[in-house]
Structure formats: C-alpha cells, structure tokens
Amino acid sequence: MALIASTVYRLRTQQVARAAVRALYDEMCLYPKPGLVSKTDNGSHDDMQAATFIKSLFSLRHYFAAIYQAGTRDADFAELTRLGIAAEATMLRATAGVNTHRGAIFNLGLLCAALGKADAAALPNADLAQIVIDSWGADIKLADSKDMSSSHGNLVCRKYAVGGARGEAAAGFPHVFKIGLPTLVAIHQAGGNAVAARCQSFFAIMAALEDTNLLHRAGADGLHYARTSAISFLAEGGVFAANWLQRAKHIHQVFVARRLSPGGSADLLAATLFIAALTERTAVI
Numbered sequence: 559m560a561l562i563a564s565t566v567y568r569l570r571t572q573q574v575a576r577a578a579v580r581a582l583y584d585e586m587c588l589y590p591k592p593g594l595v596s597k598t599d600n601g602s603h604d605d606m607q608a609a610t611f612i613k614s615l616f617s618l619r620h621y622f623a624a625i626y627q628a629g630t631r632d633a634d635f636a637e638l639t640r641l642g643i644a645a646e647a648t649m650l651r652a653t654a655g656v657n658t659h660r661g662a663i664f665n666l667g668l669l670c671a672a673l674g675k676a677d678a679a680a681l682p683n684a685d686l687a688q689i690v691i692d693s694w695g696a697d698i699k700l701a702d703s704k705d706m707s708s709s710h711g712n713l714v715c716r717k718y719a720v721g722g723a724r725g726e727a728a729a730g731f732p733h734v735f736k737i738g739l740p741t742l743v744a745i746h747q748a749g750g751n752a753v754a755a756r757c758q759s760f761f762a763i764m765a766a767l768e769d770t771n772l773l774h775r776a777g778a779d780g781l782h783y784a785r786t787s788a789i790s791f792l793a794e795g796g797v798f799a800a801n802w803l804q805r806a807k808h809i810h811q812v813f814v815a816r817r818l819s820p821g822g823s824a825d826l827l828a829a830t831l832f833i834a835a836l837t838e839r840t841a842v843i
C-alpha cells in the first residue's frame with residue numbers, strides 16, 4: 559500500500575507542477591494580450607521576449623512541485639516564502655536577471671500549496687480561495703505591512719494605497735475565482751474556442767484589477783486608460799463581436815505605443831488557466 563500511495567503522490571505532484579508550467583506557457587502564447595509578450599511580439603517590453611518566458615517557466619517546474627508538496631505537509635507561510643524566494647533566484651538565473659514571473663511565483667505558488675493542502679485532506683472540490691485565506695492570509699498581510707523594500711510593487715502599493723499581489727492573495731484571488739474562471743467557462747460553454755475564452759477572461763480581469771505594473775509604469779492615468787479600454791472592449795460585445803480580433807489587436811498596438819504592460823493581469827490569467835486545468839469540469843479549456 560505504501561508503494562501505491564507514494565506512486566500516487568509522485569504522479570499527482572508531477573500533474574500539478576506540469577499544470578502550473580503549462581498555464582504560464584499558455585498565458586505567454588495567448589495573442590492578442592494588450593501590451594504583453596507573446597510569440598507574436600514583445601509587447602511593451604525591451605527586456606524580454608517569448609524565449610525569456612519559456613526559459614523562466616521551465617526553470618520553475620521543480621518549484622511548483624516543491625511548493626505543492628509543502629502544502630501537503632501543511633507548511634507555514636515562512637516555509638512557502640523560503641521556497642518562493644529561492645524560486646525567484648532560479649528564475650533570475652534562467653532569464654539573466656529579467657523579472658518575468660516574480661508575481662506568478664507568488665500567485666501560482668500559493669495556489670499550488672493550497673491544492674496540496676486540499677489533497678492531503680482528501681478534499682477533491684475544496685474551496686482553494688478559502689484555504690489560502692485561512693492558512694496564510696494573516697501572514698501575507700503581516701508581510702505586506704512589514705515590507706520596506708523598494709520593489710516597484712511595494713512603492714506603488716504605498717503611493718496609490720492598492721493591495722497588489724499580496725492583497726489579491728490575502729483576499730483569496732477574487733480576480734481568478736470570481737472573474738477570470740467564470741468568464742473562461744461562460745465563453746467555452748457559449749461555443750467559443752480556447753483563444754476567445756482566454757482573451758475574454760484576460761480582458762475581464764484587466765477591467766477590474768488594480769495592476770501595480772500599470773501603476774508603476776503609467777500611474778493612475780495609465781491604469782484608468784487600460785481598465786477603460788478593457789471595459790469598452792467587453793461592452794461592445796467582447797469576443798462575440800464580429801470584428802473582435804481586430805479590435806483586440808488595435809488595443810494591443812495602442813498599449814505598446816503607450817508602453818502599458820498589465821503583467822499582474824497576465825499572472826492572474828495564468829492562475830485562472832491553472833485552476834481550470836485541474837478542475838474536472840473545465841479541464842478542456
């Protein structure tokens with residue numbers, strides 16, 4: 559029995575880690591994704607391209623396995639943080655110092671750990687958002703209150719009084735579970751293909767998110783412009799509009815011209831794809 563249990567554990571760990579890496583890959587590949595890197599172009603970035611992201615996400619495969627297993631052992635936030643910081647170093651080695659997935663390491667890492675905790679408790683349809691809140695929410699808020707770093711995000715969160723990645727996590731990833739995922743499922747159920755479902759999900763997240771990348775690069779006006787663009791795209795029919803692809807590509811070009819880069823929305827799209835892949839009813843999207 560022990561052999562079977564250990565084999566199941568190993569296979570599940572591999573499944574979760576592969577799903578996390580695949581979600582980051584599918585996010586990067588999605589086009590158009592206003593201002594962001596894809597295989598088509600580098601968006602609003604001079605310092606990174608598709609290959610940078612592929613090196614980065616591949617370098618994180620062991621991290622996602624490790625943090626899932628930490629979750630199965632009911633690890634505390636201090637242990638998760640140690641794994642996350644080590645993963646950031648691994649990412650930077652893979653990208654020659656470019657920050658491709660620092661937020662994704664945090665966002666997807668916590669969701670992998672929550673999944674591990676749910677699996678260990680044999681809860682197949684666990685409320686992962688609630689597990690994140692209950693298990694590590696207080697520590698995430700404490701870490702945020704003690705953060706005196708000069709990271710782009712921390713400076714922006716203080717200046718604009720927004721929650722950033724930590725605020726999103728401590729609230730149980732509402733932009734994933736209440737916006738990204740329902741939108742992805744709705745478009746799929748309406749007959750939309752994967753690209754349409756993922757684009758609509760991305761625009762829905764961007765329309766609502768206080769993305770610190772946008773605030774860092776373009777201030778409150780930049781965030782407002784990006785969110786208004788997404789709201790207009792959705793109000794004019796989103797991916798159900800006949801010319802949606804041309805409109806989405808035009809918005810991408812305008813974001814590039816303005817150097818806007820909603821990296822936080824991209825991370826939460828990846829988190830949405832990760833949850834969808836591991837949730838039986840949405841595994842096909």
Ligand SMILES: CC(C)(COP(=O)(O)OP(=O)(O)OC[C@H]1O[C@@H](n2cnc3c(N)ncnc32)[C@H](O[C@H]2O[C@H](COP(=O)(O)OP(=O)(O)OP(=O)(O)O)[C@@H](O)[C@H]2O)[C@@H]1O)[C@@H](O)C(=O)NCCC(=O)NCCS
Nearest residue numbers: 642658659660661662667709711712722723726770821822
């Ligand atoms: C917890 C941290 C992630 C906090 O990081 P930071 O202090 O920087 O604060 P945030 O801005 O709040 O978050 C950083 C990244 O998170 C993404 N993000 C932004 N807004 C949100 C949001 N509202 N909700 C969720 N996630 C959000 C975003 O990451 C992506 O964009 C980055 C790439 O884009 P780019 O424009 O290139 O970014 P820069 O290089 O900074 O700017 P340029 O110079 O290019 O203009 C990339 O990171 C994507 O992932 C934000 O950037 C983290 O600092 C932390 O504490 N980590 C330690 C490990 C840990 O605590 N782990 C716990 C368990 S895993």
Ligand SMILES: Nc1ncnc2[nH]cnc12
Nearest residue numbers: 586594595658821824825
């Ligand atoms: N595809 C992407 N382009 C730019 N920044 C990102 N952050 C996360 N995904 C990204």
